Amino acid sequence: MALKNFDQIVEQAKSVQKPKTVVIAGADAENILLGAFMAQEAGFVFPVLVGEEEKVVPMLEQLGMKDRPYRLVPTQPGENVAQTAVDVVNRGEGDMLMRGNTQTREFLLPLLVPENGLRTDKLLAHIDLVCMPEYPKVIAIGDVTVTIEPNLQQKKTIIADMVDMLKTVGYERPNIALLSMVEKVAFHMKDTIEAQELVREHCRHPIADCQLVGPIAYDLILSKEAARLKGYDCPLCGEFDGIVVPSLLAGNLIVKCWQMHAHAQTCGVVIGAKIPVALTSRSDDKEVAFHSLAFCTALSQKG
Numbered sequence: 001m002a003l004k005n006f007d008q009i010v011e012q013a014k015s016v017q018k019p020k021t022v023v024i025a026g027a028d029a030e031n032i033l034l035g036a037f038m039a040q041e042a043g044f045v046f047p048v049l050v051g052e053e054e055k056v057v058p059m060l061e062q063l064g065m066k067d068r069p070y071r072l073v074p075t076q077p078g079e080n081v082a083q084t085a086v087d088v089v090n091r092g093e094g095d096m097l098m099r100g101n102t103q104t105r106e107f108l109l110p111l112l113v114p115e116n117g118l119r120t121d122k123l124l125a126h127i128d129l130v131c132m133p134e135y136p137k138v139i140a141i142g143d144v145t146v147t148i149e150p151n152l153q154q155k156k157t158i159i160a161d162m163v164d165m166l167k168t169v170g171y172e173r174p175n176i177a178l179l180s181m182v183e184k185v186a187f188h189m190k191d192t193i194e195a196q197e198l199v200r201e202h203c204r205h206p207i208a209d210c211q212l213v214g215p216i217a218y219d220l221i222l223s224k225e226a227a228r229l230k231g232y233d234c235p236l237c238g239e240f241d242g243i244v245v246p247s248l249l250a251g252n253l254i255v256k257c258w259q260m261h262a263h264a265q266t267c268g269v270v271i272g273a274k275i276p277v278a279l280t281s282r283s284d285d286k287e288v289a290f291h292s293l294a295f296c297t298a299l300s301q302k303g
Helices: 007-014 030-042 053-062 080-092 106-113 150-168 190-204 218-222 226-230 247-263 286-300
Strands: 019-024 045-051 071-074 096-099 125-131 138-140 175-179 211-216 241-243 265-271
Touching: 007 030, 007 265, 019 030, 019 080, 019 286, 030 045, 030 053, 030 286, 045 053, 045 080, 045 241, 053 071, 071 080, 080 096, 080 106, 096 106, 096 286, 125 150, 125 247, 138 150, 150 175, 150 190, 150 241, 150 265, 175 190, 175 218, 190 211, 190 241, 211 226, 218 226, 247 265, 265 286
Parallel strands: 019 045, 019 096, 045 071, 138 241, 175 211, 175 241
Antiparallel strands: 125 138, 125 265
């Protein structure tokens, strides 16, 4: 069953027996603190704030949240807050990680270090769920932050993980699109060739429990009318549940355009680590942080 909005994910998170402890790396981030305490009020997280006390505490006071339940793990100026947050998790004191006021690269690097114990043999990928007023369902898109130009094998992993995530939140057999600039294979466009190869392989040996279409252009993914006008015969146009993009640039730009110009609500997680990881933009509002934590909590209940 496709989702119309994030309400079902929030309800799924609220059903957790015990609140999940989220460790926030660089907690001096207003939107992240507001979203985290919203999630605490909803009953599904407990926040551990990692950062400089001189920055975090005044911000909590400014937001009127100093007396809320939380744990502060103070760091010194120049200390790697992401590594400190990972250390907290490795001591068994956290169930999920979340990026706060820190650069994406600095936040993700500790996850890639084998000695930190959070890396698996899976690909790290950032997948967003997006709710837009003009699209009939919540749609997934990835990778939007981690893998710059995924190769054929990495795209298979992203497809499989996206399908797995969608099924966790209620989708039965997702429709996945392999985005390209055009819907016909062009020898000089590598992504179209790879999309065709992936679809052919999927027909022989399914990559995941999904319907896979590609290469396919953006307008055809989102619009039945565009498909009609172009004479593109695919009943899934306008009904796709997920988009696998050919590059990080494409994915990141699409999500930001949706947010700024299509009034989209989003939430996202990094998958492939041993624990769910909430990753939002520092310019995102508190609702994005709240829904991302709900998404992480829902995924943590799997199995």
